[in-house]
Amino acid sequence: MTSRDTIGREPITIVEIDQDYCLLTYGVAPCAAALGVTGAAKCYHGIATCQDTANFDLGTLTLRFASPMESHGLGDDVTIIPSLIGVDTVPTVINVGGADRDTSPLGKRAKITVTLRDHPYHDRLVDPYWSERDYVAMALGTFWSKWLARNPYHQGRALRVRQGYVGQSLSEMTVRHYIIDRIEGPTKGIVSIVAQDPLKLLDGSRAQTPTLNTGTLDGAIDDNDMSFTLVPSGIGNSQYDASGIGRLGSELISYTRSGDTVTITARALRGTQAASHAAGDVFQEVLVISSQRVDLLLADLLQGAGIASALIPSTDWDEEADLWLNGFNLSAWIAEPTSIAQLVEEILQQACCFIWWDEEDQEIKFRAVRPFYAVTDDIPIDVTDDGNLVADSVVIEARPDERISEVIIRYAQINPLGAIDDAANYARRRRIIDSDAEDALQYNERRTKEIFARFLDDANDAATSVLATRILERHADTPKVISFATDAKDALIKAGTVVRMTHHGLVDVTGAALPTLLQIMSRDEIDAGHRIAFEARPYLSRTRYGFIMANGSPVYGSATAEQKEDGGWIAPNAVGFSNGDLPYRIL
Known part of the structure; x- marks a missing residue:
């Protein structure tokens, strides 16, 4: 039994920030600083107070903050500053293929606000020379007023939130990773640290190309x-x-x-x-992009915005693109400095894929808009009325405004200096209609999505067909968003996770419970250590996709449920199989 399952558990939240910190000792070679020569007092081991910047040896000092508690159970070797008031979180929200028209194709970035109480401080943790100073640290300034004066270059530095239970070690706690955007205060004895996920580096004037x-x-x-x-x-x-x-x-x-x-x-x-x-x-x-596969182009743009390559799991990205996006080789001329965020948003829409920041794995995930594929995807986590779902927490919301029956893609841009949304500036057009959805016996109306695809040139005829088809597969029927809550024991579920929900509100035509694959769009720990809220969307539902199988596979009637999910069989007719199962479509 894990700590999350124990009765009477006591949650604990620890906030860590990494402060730039020189690893040298003042005046000891190779540090050439000297009292009375390079400065009247010793430095504070940050670059702002360094007296020999040529030899500054960058390291890290980790500061940890928690709420005032009698015991954190972490031992004397872990120094905790007991000034944490609270942590407010705005979670990552994934926008699969730009389905939510009110949100950027990049989704919503994770953002947290850490609130801390300011206080007098003896400086023993942050100043290695505190005992040599000609002043009493407790009598001058406060922790944060002094820290900000000594460390003005804190933007972009690492901030972590560890959440667990008293009695756990730091390594046993769940960790979420962010970068500091700004520190506000101290005002009336309060300081706020605003931190976001690394995709924030893409925004606006922060990053442009060319x-x-x-x-x-x-x-x-x-x-x-x-x-x-x-x-x-x-x-x-x-x-x-x-x-x-x-x-x-x-x-x-x-x-x-x-x-x-x-x-x-x-x-x-x-x-x-x-x-x-x-x-x-x-x-x-002019930035010239020439037939570059979508995963490689996205990685180049992210790194150009200052996102470290270590945060991009290139092997995972490559495997995803090999299987689902191999024909999406993109080309474009970008003739004026443009926000990298804008370019990434266009690419995600035009290549039918999405990315998001995984706060716990500390990496940027990449997925195509596609069906669940059991051969490569993680086994779905089962979520049921009896085993997981908080009573009355499930809300099934229809999104009729997101339904699409016709996709028009304009591509092969003529003049890179022309307006992106000018139909006359594109040489080719792909139009695919779901006529069944528009029929009077179904929705009896046309809903059109038009894409101006400057990254798809005249070599992308096949890609435009795939793009339009995948959009219709996901949106021909009224999309749904399913919200639910679980206990903290289900903390392994996070943004991007696939779950299999069995709920009395999700049934087949007979009224029997219909286990439904959902992809988690957002995860929000609304009551730290106790309750988690989720938003999810069903996977592709109109089509049953089939995959090439090994020789010797059983006939359909003898196959297991897992084999039917991983493989594909030829149905006797367009209606499907004799037991009522839908036919497969070969990708």
Whole structure:
């Protein structure tokens, strides 16, 4: 029996922040700092107070905070600052394929606000030279006023929330990982730390691509000139590649460069017109993406935004794309600095996939919009009325506004400088309709989703068909969101987990309980250590997908439930099998 199952358990929350901390000792080689020479007092082991920055040896000092309790059961070797007031959480919300039109295709980022009480402090944990100071630390300032003065560069540093029960070690507790966005206060003796998941690094002015260039033309050129010089002097080598694609006003060109001299190798590219350009006009590099598979392109963009490669499980991403997205090789010309978040959102929609931050695994997950596949996916966790669900917590919400019966994809963009949502700027169009759903005997109306896909070029005919089909499979019938709550013993369920729900409100046409596969969109521990709230969406429901099976597999009537889920059989007719089961569709 685990600690989560014990009666009378006492929850505990510990917040950890990692402070940048020099591993050297003041004045001891290689540190060249010296009292009276480099400073009047010793440093506080942070870069802001360092007197020999050339030799700063970056390490980490972990500070731990918890609420004032008589005992945390962690032992004397773990130092706890008892100033935690509370932790408010806004959970990750996954948006599968952009299904929720009110939310970005990136979903909602996890965000927490940690509230702490400020107080006088002796500095013994944070200042290795506290006993040598010519002042009494308890008499000057407060913990947070001093810490912020000494550590102004805290944005982007690690923050962790450990949740468990008294008697557990730190390693036994559940850990959620974030990065610090800002620290507010101290105000009236209170400090708030706002932290978010690493996908926040994608947003707005935080991350753009291509890089903004500032080189300008030294003199005017006409529509026949094939070279120009950049100013100010030296900017060519500092800001521009030796060759590539560039933009001058409303014209796209290819070029080579030597120093500040740019030689034009072709003009009026991609539907633009050769034109005259004045002295002082900006020359901007264009980001050219050429037939790059979706998983690799997303990883490049995330890392370009400052997200560490260690947070991207490339092997998992590769396996997912190999099986479900191998035909989604994307191309685009990005001709002006653009928010990486915007580009990622477009790609997720145009390649029918999604990503999210896993706070516990400390990595960014990547999935295609696809059916459950038992061969590679984790075994679903069973959730039942009797075993897991809190009484009266299940809410089944229909989302008719998300239903789709027609998908139109405009692709093969003509002019990269034209409006993304201009239908006339695309050479090709894919239109797929679910005529059954529009029939008077079903929903009797048309619901259209139109996608302007600048990342899909004329080599992506097959991909557009897959994209449209997968959207219809998920949205031809009225989508549902299912909310429910469980006890903390079900803490293994998290965002992205697949569960098999058996609930009296989910039945077949006879009224018998119908075990239903759901994918968790969000997880929120609403009562720490006691109760967890979830939101989930059913997997693809209109089609039963089949997979190639090994020789020697049994006939359908003799197959186990697991074999029927993992494989595929040819039905005698379009209606299905003699026992009423639906026929399979081969992917």
